[in-house]
Amino acid sequence: MPLTINGTERTFDGDPRTTLLDYLRRDCNLTGTKKGCDHGQCGACTVLINGQRINSCLTLAVMHDGDAITTIEGLGDPQNMHPLQAAFVRHDGYQCGYCTPGQICSAKAMLDEAALGWPSFVTPDITGEVRLTRDEIAERMSGNLCRCGAYSNIVDAIVEIMEAQR
């Protein structure tokens, strides 16, 4: 069964040791997804699998037959930016930009998770409704490190899109 990457079907038949991250960057030439720590600690490699965010460095390409993978290239491009991409530009949600593709993929899935009512560690009542406060956003985005420290602007960008989606 093929896997689908940004809507294009592909077949993986490489070395089973190949991580999804290396497959995307090296074999598919989708270099928007970044390799930071390669150990699931920084979130730079975040992509969406069937809509859910994961660390692509900690999964093998061979395990994803039949899955639909979305990378930053699948969310938007410079001519046709995803609203989150445009908001990151408006709010200066980066400095060096290396973590940005992971931040944006993560933010996209985070808004979807909140819409499903998924609680987080800081949700006061885990059986109640989810209200995405800045504290909630910080907790939910804690798997994406930004060593430039653009966090406050990243949260601003996410808040703008969250409010626009209401």
Add this chain to the structure above:
Amino acid sequence: MRPFLYSRADGLDHAVQLAREGARPIAGGTNLLDLMKLQIEAPERLVDINRLPLGGIEPDGEGVRIGALVSNSACAADERIRRDYPVLSRAILAGATFQLRNKATTAGNLCQRTRCYYFYNIDTPCNKRRPGSGCSAIGGFNRIHAILGTSDACIATYPGDMAVALAALNAQVEITTAQGRKRHVPVRGFHRLPGDTPEKDNVLEPGDMITAVALPPPAGGRQIYRKVRERSSYAFALVSIAAVVRMEGGKIAAASLAFGGLAHKPWHDPRIDELLAGAMPSDALADKAADLLLEGAQGYGDNDFKIPLARRALKAVLREATGDAA
């Protein structure tokens, strides 16, 4: 990463057969692949069990059965778990990140390995990684290490949060053996103390596979997961406490407490639960509970602080669980 043979199991029998032949099951892979990259783990064969039908959360009598492949995210967000076993949702949400929890599974979480710095550094002796080579944490940096149930061979901790809540809830691990039989082990007895064989984290035998975790009927009461860590998100516990406490007429009717970050396993001391049951909550009672917990505690230098920290955390949790404010 060392080369390995990869196969995908198309059914439980197939998976059990491959596991019996020495294949290592892989599901989420978030811990195993990390360890394989560092060559701390070097399985010659992996069996991908992601396609097995073990991904459901089902009623089980008056309890709930959580399939081995249920992701941590799905478990924490499940309506029944949130409503009837909130300490489990809270504990899961206290660990890792959304990205990792989306991949990590119930069984894999139980089987995750220690985060001892020396276990992770293949250039240093470690009895857990290379039996007989020595323990670098004893006499080394040991801020995150155990204070209860340690041995001269190993002072590593079990790092997880989920299992601490499962220990407080007295859940059962359902294991399918290499012979295809089922056996159940209480979570409280699933992980083991290091003794002379710290390479063994738990009671799984070669070829065993976890197929589910069974929760008993809801215990009700106040359920708390308190985690003390170096930063407010995405860090392992220095000390954590899962508490299920039911009050009746100002007294503690029943209590079940389990502790993380203190030992090679989620720590449960039945004497604490017995002490609390039927008692009026008080500061003195909480101190007595802490005395029982810390009776045999031993610091190793950098982690000495865990002894008073565990006492304070326990007292804070009991205040929250038994007070009016919570």
